[in-house]
Amino acid sequence: MPSPEFFQVMPVSDALRHLETHWQPGPQIETITTADALDRVLAAPIASPEQVPAFRKSTVDGYALRAADTFGASQSLPAFLTVGGELAMGEAPALDVGAGEALLIHTGGMLPTGADAVAMVEHTQAAGAGEIEVLRAAAPGENVIHAGEDIGAGERILPARRRLRSQDIGGLLAVGIASVDVLRQPRVGILSCGDELLPPEAAAPPPGKVRDINAYTLSALARKLGARPLRLGIASDDFADYQRRARDGIAACDILLLSAGSSVSERDYTRDVIDGLGQPGILQHGLAVKPGKPTILALCDNKPVIGLPGNPVSALLVARQLLPALVARYCGQPLETPRVVSARLTQRIASVTGREDWVALRLSEGEGGMRAEPVFGKSNLIFTLVAADALLRVPLNAGGYDAGALVDVELF
């Protein structure tokens, strides 16, 4: 006869901190194509191998000229210049600009030797064959980008641990860096355990069996966080099978999630299995949170291992509190704050002190703003989460919220 569980629960944030003080992530580095590097994290700082632009160029459509030739020019007293021709785009200028001369140039075009400014087309007008009037003085350097003005050769363009954005990819490619060293995305292994579990494609589970969905909700969560999920299949309640799969699994991943079947014997198995995966092993068993109380946090040979409840609601809601921090830390990134909206509770939400509660809510637009209504149903029904738009965290000792309270809820 199994005995009931007793464990000293710990607040989620404390348990996470405890795990993080023991964990020294050593992310692997891989080289990938820059064009495919969106949202990936740079392994090392990057300096520019060359200057941008590589040559002086015009920022407008107009006339490349010598600024000195336009000094004092105005509408009433224009400067007359001889137009020596048009500069082709994408080529080194075949012509120079001499005193009293100008060349037609396009935006982005390379400035010819002799010119030091560009007069905008709008500030010129045609004056006889091969001549223009410049109606406004151009200052030296006007409408010109100098070589190296965007970035100099050897200048640092991106720091280590930068998560690459669209513009960063543009900057890297602008200087010809077509591949980059980035951190490998953490591989999050997910092993489900339980004799009652079948793969979800099972057409008609026989009585007593259910489809394993945790491996898939947790995979989706991991992918959403930019990690690489690795589904490790379903272990039976046979200890040797469970242990073998967990050992093989942890070798292939950076973070291991065990979603244990919820029977008491299996929970004991999970403790024992984790204890066999490496040192220091289990750091905390039991979180001051509902759902998710029986969760296990462990570190085995420098890899975090989380023993999640088998119940799909608990498994997802607890993983959501732990995995983002672990993935962020693996990549040396700050933890992204969840998207929140303000909403008014349609009814009172009670909560036991000494425990954090997560409550699934349905949002609707009401008079005076957003309304949040708790989704009813037993706490282990996945469709309560499917029906939910948001989650409310009731802090440890808040004792709940009154009906009508304005609360920040996390979009979910």
Next chain:
Amino acid sequence: MPSPEFFQVMPVSDALRHLETHWQPGPQIETITTADALDRVLAAPIASPEQVPAFRKSTVDGYALRAADTFGASQSLPAFLTVGGELAMGEAPALDVGAGEALLIHTGGMLPTGADAVAMVEHTQAAGAGEIEVLRAAAPGENVIHAGEDIGAGERILPARRRLRSQDIGGLLAVGIASVDVLRQPRVGILSCGDELLPPEAAAPPPGKVRDINAYTLSALARKLGARPLRLGIASDDFADYQRRARDGIAACDILLLSAGSSVSERDYTRDVIDGLGQPGILQHGLAVKPGKPTILALCDNKPVIGLPGNPVSALLVARQLLPALVARYCGQPLETPRVVSARLTQRIASVTGREDWVALRLSEGEGGMRAEPVFGKSNLIFTLVAADALLRVPLNAGGYDAGALVDVELF
């Protein structure tokens, strides 16, 4: 001699609305594996083909029994029941529960015939061989999930146009739906044009040439939005080549971005090329925004076509204002609001009335909160965006912001 450009600019939001009133997106539908459907948009509502759970199950570890046998039970006057055995997980119970009997059951286990409640292990104690004392009365249905209590057969589980979340994937798999019909992600074609452009992997561009980065920054933006970028290569300034590539490109995509080289002749080409792509053609040329004024919005045979400036800063900042709305509308999704933070400007930002301005900012933690400092540099330098953490939108007629103003800036 090309003439300067004159066009009636329109605010970005008006131009978008104008395009959207003409556009009737007809998204394609594709069938994909549910496990891979995170963030994809459902084509049609989905009803459950079966009930969940399929059988009555226990929510706790304990004893399946007849509630009536425990009525009046208490610590001082426990109910004595005979334990007929233990129920295996994942199997239909081989035993029934008769009057005065109980069977050991695990969380998730299938309730045996005859039982109508489960007493938690914690509320029982062993009493001689094969007997337990139940220390608290169990109500009928206590600690039991009834068949169909999570979802009933035929019940709607997800609405059309739902963007699938982790829990939605769980719900679908829980009822055995292993593949789903979703909207194909919009294919965003991107064609760069300009004789000065080379592919970014070019080792050492000859004088006058630059690497094309717009195709890549825009691809990354599209991917970030959940669209499928389609790079269409680089068109030369030859009209026939540009037109042919644009025609082939629009046939292969749902939204077409043209990133034109910025010379005046090319801009004229872009107008003409777009006019040849289908009806009604160009809807608006010129936006009341900086950067991005010369942008073209068009609809050609019911596909949006955007003519972007060639300057990489303008191209990315304008695309960022237009593409999210187009992708969201294609998928029937609400436009996601950008992530903003509040920050105090370190200096005054001037702005011309009648024009929206977008200003690149660097953020830093300062006394009294976040500080935002404009990134200096000419407006067409990509490294000004690489150095930026956020963007400030100065509304049409705000006339700028004073130093010290507290503003909402968009993380970028």
